[in-house]
Amino acid sequence: MRQPDFSVFPALTTSRFVLRKLSLDDAAVIYQLRSDIEVARLTGKKPFTSLDEAFTYINRIENLINANECIFWGIAYQDTEALIGAICLWNFDLPEETVEVGYELLPQFQNKGIMAEVLSCVVAYGFDTMGAKAIMAFPSSENPGSVKLLEKKGFKQAPDHYKHTHADVAGMLTYILSAPT
Known part of the structure; x- marks a missing residue:
């Protein structure tokens, strides 16, 4: 896997x-995504309680991208700039040639084939451009939609020795997709 360069x-x-790249104009939607109590429970994250947290989050993501530590895309329909969700590659492990994928959609856009x-x-970007050998995902066992999506895309449940960065989150599953040979 190559050292990422997101300059x-x-x-x-x-x-x-x-x-596309997030902007501060996306703060209201990021707040919507990150303040949902059920989503926070499933991901082991603390829900946002103010719009200021969304602004801080967008700035933190920008800094991580500039440091080549993650790549985070806002999802929008081609005919509008309105954000409907987000997807990222992060937790780059260059020696192991793995990356982690994370994603979220506003509830009204779920179950429509978008993700x-x-x-x-x-x-494809992770494998073809970054040169990853495997992409990891860590859905909650209580999120059957996410598990079904990963399985539909060819991810397989991984052996128990793979650990999530939030290993303390109960019910977190480990899925892995290996690069095509």
């Missing part, structure tokens, strides 16, 4: 969507 942001497109389309694009 030029890699905007991506699918047949229906643009995966399946976007995930395929991001997985």
Whole structure:
């Protein structure tokens, strides 16, 4: 896996969507995504309680991208800038040649095939551009939609020795997709 270089942001497109850089204009949607108590419970994260946390989060993501520590895309339909979700590659392990994928969609956009389309694009980026040998995902066992999506995209449940960064989150599963040979 190559050392990432995001000095030029890699905007991506699918047949229906643009995966673009976040801006501070996205703070209200980021707040919506990150303040949902159920989503926070499933991901082991503390829910946001103010819009200021969303601004801080966007700035932190920008700093991580600038430091080549993650790549984070906002998801929007091609005909609008309105953010509907986000997807990222992070937790780069250069020696092991692995990356982790994370994603989220506003509830009204779930179960419409959006994340399946976007995930395929991001997985291709991880393998083809970044040179990853495997992509990891850590859905909650209580999130059957996410598990079903990963399995549909070819991810397999991994052996128990793979640990999540939030290993204290009960019910966190480990899925892995190996690069095509």
